[in-house]
Amino acid sequence: MVELSGATLFACQDIHLDLGGREILHGIDLAVDRGEVLGIIGPNGAGKTSLFEVLSGRLQPKRGRVLFDGRDITRLPLYARARLGIGRTYQTPVVPDELTVGETFKAARQAYAPFLTRFDAEYGAELIGFKVSPDVPTVKLETLNRRKLLLACLLMRRPKLLLMDEPAAGLINSEVDEIDHLIRLLSKEMNITVVIVEHRIELLETIADRVMVMDAGETISQGTLADVLSDPKVHAAYFESVVEGSLDE
Numbered sequence: 117m118v119e120l121s122g123a124t125l126f127a128c129q130d131i132h133l134d135l136g137g138r139e140i141l142h143g144i145d146l147a148v149d150r151g152e153v154l155g156i157i158g159p160n161g162a163g164k165t166s167l168f169e170v171l172s173g174r175l176q177p178k179r180g181r182v183l184f185d186g187r188d189i190t191r192l193p194l195y196a197r198a199r200l201g202i203g204r205t206y207q208t209p210v211v212p213d214e215l216t217v218g219e220t221f222k223a224a225r226q227a228y229a230p231f232l233t234r235f236d237a238e239y240g241a242e243l244i245g246f247k248v249s250p251d252v253p254t255v256k257l258e259t260l261n262r263r264k265l266l267l268a269c270l271l272m273r274r275p276k277l278l279l280m281d282e283p284a285a286g287l288i289n290s291e292v293d294e295i296d297h298l299i300r301l302l303s304k305e306m307n308i309t310v311v312i313v314e315h316r317i318e319l320l321e322t323i324a325d326r327v328m329v330m331d332a333g334e335t336i337s338q339g340t341l342a343d344v345l346s347d348p349k350v351h352a353a354y355f356e357s358v359v360e361g362s363l364d365e
Contacts, residue, residue, distance in 0.1 A: 118145035120183070125150045125309045126202075126277050131170055131180035133163075133333075140166045141177070142333045150276075151307040153299065155314060155324035155341070159353060162330040164313045165207075168279055171311070172204045173197045185276065199228060201276035207285050209262035211254040217265060218250025224269035232272055240268035244298050259286040260294065267298070278302065280312040284319050292319055299323045317341070329353070 117129050126148045133141040141163050148154045156164050169175040171182060173194035182190045189197055194204075212220055221237040241247075246264040248257065257265065263283060270278065283299075284292045296319055302308040303323070314320055320327060321341055329337040329344050331353040337344040344350050 118147045120147055121149070123149040124183075125185055126171075126311070127183045128167075128171060129181045129183070131167070131182070132178045133166055133170055133175060134178045135166070135175075139178075140333050141170070144180070144330075144333075144335055146311075146328060146335075148277075148309050148311055150309055151303055152325050153303045153310045153312065153323050155312050155320040155327040156330060157313075157315065157317075157320070157327060157344075158330035161332070163333040164330055165281060166333075167330070168204070168281055168313060172202065172279055195228070198273075201274070202279070203270035203273070203275040203277065204279040205263070205266060205270070205281060205283060207282040209259060209266055211257065211262050211265060213253070213255035215254055216250060217248050217252050217254055217257075220254055220265060221250070221269065221272075224272065236272040237268070240270075240272035243271055243301075244268055245294075260291045263287075263295075271302075275308060277309045277311070280310060280314075282314055283312065284314060284316045292316060295319065296322055317345075 118127060120127055124147050127146060129145055131141050131144040132139060144167055146154065158164055170177050173192055173196070177190070181188055184200060184202065189200065212223070215223065225232040225237055244264050244267055246261065246268050248261055254265065283295050287295065299310055299312070300323060303310050324341060326338065327341045327344050328335055329350050336349045336353060337347040
């Protein structure tokens with residue numbers, strides 16, 4: 117079982133998950149310190165998104181514990197975890213297409229008490245360089261600005277932890293560089309802990325303090341990116357799927 121320290125902000129221990137009568141996760145452990153960036157990689161079907169469903173509170177594990185800031189939150193639902201300071205982004209940046217940018221910020225500000233002011237929204241937008249007029253319909257936003265809008269809505273609440281599911285998906289190289297800069301800002305300057313599922317190895321190479329590799333619902337390797345990519349177990353799992361510096365999700 118994973119060892120915790122005084123610096124640990126977020127952890128899970130011995131997570132097992134069943135879906136449709138089949139065990140999807142088999143005893144997953146992880147621990148992340150305050151301000152640390154943990155990358156999670158693995159081949160298609162490894163269980164990465166299923167793990168995020170458990171960590172965020174959308175799914176309850178069959179066995180195991182989820183710990184946040186010294187508290188057992190295993191049975192807390194997603195909305196309760198959000199109020200504690202846990203934010204999540206998704207691989208597909210779905211925005212409310214019927215709203216404008218300004219209306220989306222207002223909805224986020226008033227999602228739950230304490231309600232925030234428009235200055236909090238401006239703080240989140242300025243922090244990540246989101247410079248779109250409030251009158252613009254969100255349906256007209258391109259992928260990067262959709263991601264920035266959703267991230268700004270999270271940041272106005274000053275989260276302690278972000279679970280980010282493929283934030284570079286659908287982006288060109290210059291936009292990936294922006295995501296790189298943003299994650300560095302969040303972790304190194306704001307001390308926000310980040311757990312990131314990502315297949316863009318060039319991104320993880322620059323931002324991840326450690327990397328965890330999953331395969332078939334289990335953790336098969338942990339360490340620096342260089343260490344895990346040289347691990348024979350990782351090679352056996354999916355090294356042949358490495359193409360031009362990326363791993364298949």
